[in-house]
Amino acid sequence: MHFSSLFALLAIVPVALCAPGAESNAVDHGHHPHKTDTEHRHHHHHHETATHQEVKRSAAAQPANQALTGSIEVQDEQNKFLGFLSFDTQSINGLVPQKPNNDVISFNPQSEPFALNIVQSGQPTKVFVGGAGNDPLGPSSANIVPLDVVPLTPAGSGPVPPQGAESTIWSLNGQDNELTAQWVNKGGQRPQTSIAFDSKKNELFFTGDVNAHNKQANTNAELVRFFFVKKCAQKPRHAVQSLSVP
Numbered sequence: 001m002h003f004s005s006l007f008a009l010l011a012i013v014p015v016a017l018c019a020p021g022a023e024s025n026a027v028d029h030g031h032h033p034h035k036t037d038t039e040h041r042h043h044h045h046h047h048e049t050a051t052h053q054e055v056k057r058s059a060a061a062q063p064a065n066q067a068l069t070g071s072i073e074v075q076d077e078q079n080k081f082l083g084f085l086s087f088d089t090q091s092i093n094g095l096v097p098q099k100p101n102n103d104v105i106s107f108n109p110q111s112e113p114f115a116l117n118i119v120q121s122g123q124p125t126k127v128f129v130g131g132a133g134n135d136p137l138g139p140s141s142a143n144i145v146p147l148d149v150v151p152l153t154p155a156g157s158g159p160v161p162p163q164g165a166e167s168t169i170w171s172l173n174g175q176d177n178e179l180t181a182q183w184v185n186k187g188g189q190r191p192q193t194s195i196a197f198d199s200k201k202n203e204l205f206f207t208g209d210v211n212a213h214n215k216q217a218n219t220n221a222e223l224v225r226f227f228f229v230k231k232c233a234q235k236p237r238h239a240v241q242s243l244s245v246p
Helices: 037-042 050-060 210-217
Strands: 005-016 068-076 081-087 092-096 103-107 116-120 123-132 144-150 170-173 178-181 194-198 203-207 222-230 234-245
Touching (some): 081 222, 092 144, 092 203, 178 222, 194 210
Antiparallel strands (some): 005 234, 068 081, 068 103, 068 222, 081 092, 103 116, 170 178, 194 203
């Protein structure tokens, strides 16, 4: 007599929905020759890293009009990891070594320029990562615009009173997920806009000429680059396997 039994095994496997973070300097982002300011604005090199490769695929797979949520990784001009942008609903708090969990940004990459909405503990807020300042940026100008938490402003508006806020200024490079900004001066000019970091003060700002600023302020701020890193989430995946035992 033959007897058979059918057994169903249920396996729950956590599936990572995002790329691994680059929380330490040990992550190798490769090396690229130093770029001129013009090249920095118009050309972006592809980063052969697992983080950026996976994030690129995740971003490309997003349906139209679906927002992306995550953090901002900051690198120097030699592609060295410096940290993650830290912020809350009140202020920009410089860089931190670990990827933030509670305060992240959300944006729709289908519409450029877009604003970076601050999401706190999973809930959208009414404030954004942008800049605040009325001094015009430009080549050979020591003027800067500090990164700040600002309200939503229209694209191309120029500084909005009273704080000179601009938030709808960001674009995403789909090749390597670099976030770039285009500041609009009060007169409507669109100067070359770079992001700089002053490590002595742990402060970030927009600039048209970081060397002119450093000379006037007697400091040594450096140009940096922002990269979007998708927020990590997990959900269970159920796999049922049947075994026939004679």
